[in-house]
Amino acid sequence: MQERAKITKAKILETAIKLFSESGFHGTRVDTVAAAAEVNKQRIYAYFRNKAGLFEAALEHVFEEVSLFPSKTLEKALRKPENLTPMLLADFMGLHDKYPYFWRMLAWANLNKDVSIDSLLDIISNQDKVIEEAFLSAQKKGCVKKDISFTAYLFNLMAISFFYHSNQKTLSKTFSSEIYTPAGREQLMKQLISLF
Amino acid sequence: MQERAKITKAKILETAIKLFSESGFHGTRVDTVAAAAEVNKQRIYAYFRNKAGLFEAALEHVFEEVSLFPSKTLEKALRKPENLTPMLLADFMGLHDKYPYFWRMLAWANLNKDVSIDSLLDIISNQDKVIEEAFLSAQKKGCVKKDISFTAYLFNLMAISFFYHSNQKTLSKTFSSEIYTPAGREQLMKQLISLF
Amino acid sequence: MQERAKITKAKILETAIKLFSESGFHGTRVDTVAAAAEVNKQRIYAYFRNKAGLFEAALEHVFEEVSLFPSKTLEKALRKPENLTPMLLADFMGLHDKYPYFWRMLAWANLNKDVSIDSLLDIISNQDKVIEEAFLSAQKKGCVKKDISFTAYLFNLMAISFFYHSNQKTLSKTFSSEIYTPAGREQLMKQLISLF
Amino acid sequence: MQERAKITKAKILETAIKLFSESGFHGTRVDTVAAAAEVNKQRIYAYFRNKAGLFEAALEHVFEEVSLFPSKTLEKALRKPENLTPMLLADFMGLHDKYPYFWRMLAWANLNKDVSIDSLLDIISNQDKVIEEAFLSAQKKGCVKKDISFTAYLFNLMAISFFYHSNQKTLSKTFSSEIYTPAGREQLMKQLISLF
DNA sequence: AATGAATGAGCATTCATTCAT
DNA sequence: TATGAATGAATGCTCATTCAT
Numbered sequence: 001m002q003e004r005a006k007i008t009k010a011k012i013l014e015t016a017i018k019l020f021s022e023s024g025f026h027g028t029r030v031d032t033v034a035a036a037a038e039v040n041k042q043r044i045y046a047y048f049r050n051k052a053g054l055f056e057a058a059l060e061h062v063f064e065e066v067s068l069f070p071s072k073t074l075e076k077a078l079r080k081p082e083n084l085t086p087m088l089l090a091d092f093m094g095l096h097d098k099y100p101y102f103w104r105m106l107a108w109a110n111l112n113k114d115v116s117i118d119s120l121l122d123i124i125s126n127q128d129k130v131i132e133e134a135f136l137s138a139q140k141k142g143c144v145k146k147d148i149s150f151t152a153y154l155f156n157l158m159a160i161s162f163f164y165h166s167n168q169k170t171l172s173k174t175f176s177s178e179i180y181t182p183a184g185r186e187q188l189m190k191q192l193i194s195l196f
Numbered sequence: 197m198q199e200r201a202k203i204t205k206a207k208i209l210e211t212a213i214k215l216f217s218e219s220g221f222h223g224t225r226v227d228t229v230a231a232a233a234e235v236n237k238q239r240i241y242a243y244f245r246n247k248a249g250l251f252e253a254a255l256e257h258v259f260e261e262v263s264l265f266p267s268k269t270l271e272k273a274l275r276k277p278e279n280l281t282p283m284l285l286a287d288f289m290g291l292h293d294k295y296p297y298f299w300r301m302l303a304w305a306n307l308n309k310d311v312s313i314d315s316l317l318d319i320i321s322n323q324d325k326v327i328e329e330a331f332l333s334a335q336k337k338g339c340v341k342k343d344i345s346f347t348a349y350l351f352n353l354m355a356i357s358f359f360y361h362s363n364q365k366t367l368s369k370t371f372s373s374e375i376y377t378p379a380g381r382e383q384l385m386k387q388l389i390s391l392f
Numbered sequence: 393m394q395e396r397a398k399i400t401k402a403k404i405l406e407t408a409i410k411l412f413s414e415s416g417f418h419g420t421r422v423d424t425v426a427a428a429a430e431v432n433k434q435r436i437y438a439y440f441r442n443k444a445g446l447f448e449a450a451l452e453h454v455f456e457e458v459s460l461f462p463s464k465t466l467e468k469a470l471r472k473p474e475n476l477t478p479m480l481l482a483d484f485m486g487l488h489d490k491y492p493y494f495w496r497m498l499a500w501a502n503l504n505k506d507v508s509i510d511s512l513l514d515i516i517s518n519q520d521k522v523i524e525e526a527f528l529s530a531q532k533k534g535c536v537k538k539d540i541s542f543t544a545y546l547f548n549l550m551a552i553s554f555f556y557h558s559n560q561k562t563l564s565k566t567f568s569s570e571i572y573t574p575a576g577r578e579q580l581m582k583q584l585i586s587l588f
Numbered sequence: 589m590q591e592r593a594k595i596t597k598a599k600i601l602e603t604a605i606k607l608f609s610e611s612g613f614h615g616t617r618v619d620t621v622a623a624a625a626e627v628n629k630q631r632i633y634a635y636f637r638n639k640a641g642l643f644e645a646a647l648e649h650v651f652e653e654v655s656l657f658p659s660k661t662l663e664k665a666l667r668k669p670e671n672l673t674p675m676l677l678a679d680f681m682g683l684h685d686k687y688p689y690f691w692r693m694l695a696w697a698n699l700n701k702d703v704s705i706d707s708l709l710d711i712i713s714n715q716d717k718v719i720e721e722a723f724l725s726a727q728k729k730g731c732v733k734k735d736i737s738f739t740a741y742l743f744n745l746m747a748i749s750f751f752y753h754s755n756q757k758t759l760s761k762t763f764s765s766e767i768y769t770p771a772g773r774e775q776l777m778k779q780l781i782s783l784f
Numbered sequence: 785a786a787t788g789a790a791t792g793a794g795c796a797t798t799c800a801t802t803c804a805t
Numbered sequence: 806t807a808t809g810a811a812t813g814a815a816t817g818c819t820c821a822t823t824c825a826t
Contacts, residue, residue: 002806004806004807005806005807008806008807022309023222023308023309024220024222024223024307024308025222025223026219026220026222026223027220027221027222027308029798029799029800030799030800030801031798031799031800039807040806040807040808040809041800041801041808041809042801042802042803042807042808042809043806043807043808045800045801045802046806046807050800050801051800051801104307106363106366107303107306107307107362108307109365109366110303110362110363110364110365110366111220111300111303111304111307111362112219112220112223113218113219117365117366117369118369120366120369120370128371145390145391147387147390148387148390148391149383149387151371151372151374151375151384152383152384152387152388154371155356155359155360155371155372155375155384155388156352156355156356156388156391158359158371159352159355159356159358159359159360160351160352160355162355162359162363163351163354163355163358163359164351164355166303166306166307166362167302167306167358168306169305169306169313170302170305170306170313170316173313173314173316174316175324175350175351175354176347176351178347179347179351187345187348188347188348188351191343191344191345191348192348192351192352194341194343194344195341195344195352195391195392196391197788197789198788198789198825198826200788200789200790200825200826201788201789201790204789204790225815225816225817226816226817226818227815227816227817235790236789236790236791236792237791237792237817237818238790238791238792238818238819238820239789239790239791240818241817241818241819242789242790246817246818247816247817247818394785396785396786397785400785400786414701415614415700415701416612416614416615416699416700417614417615418611418612418614418615419612419613419614419700421819421820421821422820422821422822423819423820423821431786432785432786432787432788433787433788433821433822434786434787434788434822434823434824435785435786435787437821437822437823438785438786442821442822443821443822496699498755498758499695499698499699499754500699501757501758502695502754502755502756502757502758503612503692503695503696503699503754504611504612504615505610505611509757509758509761510761512758512761512762520763537782537783539779539782540779540782540783541775541779543763543764543766543767543776544775544776544779544780546763547748547751547752547763547767547776547780548744548747548748548780548783550751550763551744551747551748551750551751551752552743552744552747554747554751554755555743555746555747555750555751556743556747558695558698558699558754559694559698559750560698561697561698561705562694562697562698562705562708565705565706565708566708567716567742567743567746568739570739571739571743579737580739580740580743583735583736583737583740584740584743584744586733586735586736587733587736587744587783587784588783589809589810590804590805590809590810592804592805592809592810592811593809593810593811596810596811617794617795617796618795618796618797619794619795619796627811628810628811628812628813629796629797629812629813630797630798630799630811630812630813631810631811631812632797633796633797633798634810634811638796638797639795639796639797
């Protein structure tokens, strides 16, 4: 593939991620992607076969980017194990703050029955092992409750950050709008951290 | 409104909930709803104004039904406060099990920027007060950690059950498929309950 | 037909004339007529058979009303024959001013190939004879040019008033907007009258 | 725009003029235009945005064509000023005979409140100045009545030819069918010419 | 006589995708 | 590689008309 083609492809992908994450598969038009990427529509079909292919590529790309999310957190946590939970939670929350494409694409993918996620299999799992080590070390040192497994631990942290972001619209109206103020959010997090 | 009309409207609404929750707003066709409900398409527009109106009505209906979700849990919890957390979590999890329309509609509504949720404002909030009483009582009796607020408590329980269900597709592949076996699920819940 | 029915029918007809003259046959909806007349749609079909029947009835009614347009003009003209032309032209212009339904329905009917106007045959023609008498009398007295027939005379007066009203939108933009000011209009009419 | 596209666009426009002038805006279907032009429906939207845009383009095109209507009349009239009126009237009448789209589109545009005619502003007006010169010259030479302005003069000629054509359907039935025979028409015109 | 409910064909418009250059 | 032109199957929505009470 030529250099020019790579640039075109990258532009398409970037735009697709933005638009798909905003409006989902059915809410996004191929024409819109082409126009927003300032690319001829036909290029999309040349590089990604069809709309579904483009979505899949966008999904994969987002997962890959998240995998690379720099968690220096862990290094620090190994030195200060008592800070593992707050650091990890802050990390997850921050990921969703800075990279909202992720949870949105995740949510769309989970909802859409036509979307296959087979290609995502290996992307995430690797990273978890590093976190697990840190967790076990911290637990051994008494910085995390003893009777909880790593799975449950991570599950809850992920649940908190995902739920917080993905349900903002309804939660802020039906549950409590306070938790979406900076102060309210901090307090909520503190209390949740104290559980572990 | 005549009896016949009521039946027609109800048929439409029921079908709309099913289809919208499955495929979302943009993934669902008005024709499909009409056909599945065995109703003339025009009736949808007569009763719900347009597709958006139908979606909103479906969303509202789902929220109302969930509001009515029978939680005898609470009565029992008042007598056995040490069981509040497991009972409540089981309740939430069970709600999502039995009534998957709810979290799906919730998720679609949160993702779709065009969907207005103003009509949901009052529906949910009432019920929370009853739960709060039970929570405070249990906390006083030492059955729940002291340094956690009701908001954080409820938030976490809701996050757990929502995340568990809404991310099944991706979680089971990238995280841990065990937690979706009956045994794995029970163990996960036990450990999470132990946090509070 | 009962009294109530007559009222209903009259309400429908009145509304139909208003709406058809505004928007034409294809631009007017049966539902709109029913709603504006505050009448059940089915009544329209009961009294006028269908949309085409309603239009025809509206057309006829308008023609009948115009036929009845009070032209005391003529009586006066018989006494002051030198005023026949200004009076007649003022009459025609005034008719269109006060009763715009007429020229609009006339225009729609002329444009629409589906509209039959057979029923209008006898409505208008009678009145012309009275005017003709006045014309001949005035011509004999030298108040109107000798070398013009009644047909041409009347044709021109009708053409002037119809064209003035029916092409206001385009004329005022492409030809001269002055002629639609009160002063401009008066001057135009004076000059045209002087032709005869 | 490619050659192919130009042809397609021209085919659409031509067909649109024919159909819109026949049946008006609301009486013409986009599908019908596409079918009659033997063109894919989508092309209409690609080139004219929507139905209203197509109508506007058709209107504009008709006005432009009429603007170009060859009036060698004027050259002749400058040499034989006594013939200005008959030549001009014959010109106008002939225009409507040969190009009936014009008065029909004009009539539809005037009736339909939704149709914008802003784009017509400059098209027509230029030509009038040439006619005005000829008129003034003829008037100076005593070939046209002295006490009539150019505006009134032109207005009346236009009114005659427009009214004659646009109300044929009703006039021939309610007024006088004779004037639509060749002989009757000629006589009518002669008499009207004699007015000026 | 009057009305709310229902219908099916139709309507303007858009979509994902392919063709031709 | 890149692009404008073209397509046919939808897609949300409306219409004139009829049914049932």
